[in-house]
Amino acid sequence: MQDPIFSPIEFLSPEYDSCVKLRDQELRKPLNLEFTSEQLEEESNQFHFGLFDDEMILFACLTFKEMPDLKLKMRQVVVSKQYQFIGFGKILVFEAEQWAILNGYSEIILHARDTAIPFYEKCGYQKIDDSFIEVNILHWKMSKVL
Numbered sequence: 001m002q003d004p005i006f007s008p009i010e011f012l013s014p015e016y017d018s019c020v021k022l023r024d025q026e027l028r029k030p031l032n033l034e035f036t037s038e039q040l041e042e043e044s045n046q047f048h049f050g051l052f053d054d055e056m057i058l059f060a061c062l063t064f065k066e067m068p069d070l071k072l073k074m075r076q077v078v079v080s081k082q083y084q085f086i087g088f089g090k091i092l093v094f095e096a097e098q099w100a101i102l103n104g105y106s107e108i109i110l111h112a113r114d115t116a117i118p119f120y121e122k123c124g125y126q127k128i129d130d131s132f133i134e135v136n137i138l139h140w141k142m143s144k145v146l
Contacts, residue, residue, distance in 0.1 A: 074109070
């Protein structure tokens with residue numbers, strides 16, 4: 001594959017549907033969870049981004065939820081299994097951070113699964129609170145000032 005293509009994803013577009021499918025497959029089904037229509041409706045005012053291959057097939061995505069004080073909450077970060085551990089997650093996060101900077105945001109917060117802590121630390125995020133359980137998994141609140 002050539003360099004991946006980073007692009008915003010419009011809510012309810014075919015690309016958004018691909019994003020929901022990927023998130024469901026990699027993040028939800030392993031936990032026996034399903035998206036509710038209410039959860040997906042809440043994403044209508046959020047920012048969605050993806051990485052696409054040469055044929056414009058989505059293989060990684062994330063979502064930003066706007067928070068007070070020019071902060072964003074990064075959510076639902078996922079890379080397709082076949083593209084994991086080769087740097088695409090880092091590219092996705094970096095490109096999304098650049099978008100956030102260009103749009104005047106000052107900080108990104110997130111809830112990281114315990115197993116993802118090393119990834120986020122490599123991307124410059126720091127733990128800012130005690131651990132907690134979310135969707136039956138140990139998580140940590142993390143932050144990065146842009």
